[in-house]
Amino acid sequence: MAEMGSKGVTAGKIASNVQKKLTRAQEKVLQKLGKADETKDEQFEQCVQNFNKQLTEGTRLQKDLRTYLASVKAMHEASKKLNECLQEVYEPDWPGRDEANKIAENNDLLWMDYHQKLVDQALLTMDTYLGQFPDIKSRIAKRGRKLVDYDSARHHYESLQTAKKKDEVKIAKPVSLLEKAAPQWCQGKLQAHLVAQTNLLRNQAEEELIKAQKVFEEMNVDLQEELPSLWNSRVGFYVNTFQSIAGLEENFHKEMSKLNQNLNDVLVSLEKQHGSNTFAVKAQPSDNAPAKGNKSPSPPPDGSPAATPEIRVNHEPEPASGATPGASIPKSPSQPAEALEVAGGTQPAPGAQEPGETAASEAASSSLPAVVVETFSATVNGTVEGSSGAGRLDLPPGFMFKVQAQHDYTATDTDELQLKAGDVVLVIPFQNPEEQDEGWLMGVKESDWNQHKELEKCRGVFPENFTERVQ
Secondary structure (H helix, E strand, C coil), X not given: CHHHHHHHHHHHHXXXXXXHHHHHHHHHHHHHXXXXXXXXXXXXXXXXXXXXXXXXXXXXXXXXXHHHHHHHHHHHHHHHHHHHXXXXXXXXXXXXXXXXXXXXXXXXXXXXXXXXXXXHXXXXXXXXXXXXXXXXXXXXXXXXXXXXXXXXXXXXXXXXXXXHHHXXXXXXXXXXXXXXXXCHHXXXXXXXXXXXXXXXXXXXXXXHHHHHHHHHHHHHHHHHHHHHXXXXXXXXXXXXXXXXXXXXXXXXXXXXXXXXXHHHXXXXXXHHHHHCCCCCCCCCCCCCCCCCCCCCXXXXXXXXXXXXXXXXXXXCCCCCCCCCCXXXXXXXXXXCHHHXXXXXXXXXXXXXXXXXXXXXXXXXXXXXXXXXXXXXXXXXXXXXXXXXXXXXCCCCCCCCEEEEECCCECCCCCCECCECCCCEEEEECCCCHHHCCCCEEEEEEHHHHHHHCCHHHHCEEEXXXXXXXXX
C-alpha cells in the first residue's frame, strides 16, 4: 500500500509538472502573438546581458590560461631535453662539468616551481571564480520560468474578473433549461450552486496569483542584488590574476637569467682553456678518411691565401749504387732550407737497405717533398716505402712536414679536420695521390696523434691556404 501511495504521489507530481510546462508554453505563445502582455524589467535584462558577457570573458580567459600552462610545460620539457643533451656531450675531463650539471638541475626545478605557482595562484583562482556562474545561470533561468508562471496566473485571474458578467449569463442559460425539467423550488438552489462554484474558481485563481508573485519576487530580489555585485567583482579579479601571472613570470625570468649567465660563464671558461691547449679534445673516430672529390678550398677569413709550397719532380738520373751514405743531390733553388729535414728524423743505416734503395731515399729526401719521394722510391723498388720519417716513433707513418693553422676552419664533411687558429697539423701523403684535390692536404692534428697514435681515427683533409708551414 505504501508503494502504491508513493507511486501515486510521483505520478501526481509528474502530471503537475507536465501541466506547468503546458501552461508556460501556452503563455509564451500568447505573448509572442501579442494576445497577452509580458512583464518587463529592463534593468534586470541589462544585468543578465552583463552576466552573459562576464561568463564568456571568464571562460575564454580560463581557456587561454590553460593553453599558457600547457605551453610552459612543453617549454619545460624542451629545456630539460636540451640540458640533458648538454650533459651528454660535456666530456668528463672538461672543466666545469659539475657546475653545468648543477645548473641543469636548478633549471629543471625552476621550471617546475614556475608551473606549480601558476596553477595555484592563477588557474585555481580562475576555476573558483567561474565556479559561481553555473548556479547563478540556473537561478536566472528559473526566475524566467517563474515570471511566466506569474504572468499566466495574472492573466487567468484577470480573465475571470473580466468575464464575471459573461459567467452570469452562462449561469442563467442552464437555469432556463432546467426550468422545463426541474420544479420551481429546485431552480434557486441550482443557481446558487453555480454562483458559488464561480466564486471558488475566482478565489483559487487569486491565491495562485499571489503565490506565483511571491515566488517570483523572492528570486528576482536576490538576483537584482547579486548580479550587479558579480559584475563589479570582475575588475578586482582581472587585476589580481594578471598581477600574479606577471609577478611570477618576472621572478622566473630573473632566476632563469642568473642560471643562463652562470652557464655562459662555464662555457666561456671552457673555451678559454681549450684555446690555451690545457687539455686535449678527443677527435671523433672514423672508419676511413676518403680523399676529397671535386672540392675547392675556401679562402681564409682575411682573404689573403697562404703560400703554397711548390712541388717539383726531379728528372735527374739516378745516382750510382755506391754513392756515399748521406750524400745529397744539389737542392733546387725553390726548395726551402728545411727540406733536408723533411722526414723529421735520422736516416737509416746504409747497411739496412739495398744500395739502390739507399740512393733513391737520400736523393728524394734532400731535394723533393714526401709525395714525390714516395713515388720516386716506388719507381726504384716497386713499393712505396714512405719518407725517411716513417721510422720515427713519435710521428705518423709517411710524415712530410708540419703546418700551423692561421685561421679557424669549420669542417663541412666527416673526412675533414676541424681547425682552430694555432693548431699544429702533421701532414702525411694521400693513400692514392690521384685522389688529392688541388689546394687540399691530408694530415692529423698533432694533439690527436699524441693522444691516440691511431692514424685511421684521426686523419683528415684540410685546405692548405688556411695554414702556414712551420717545419
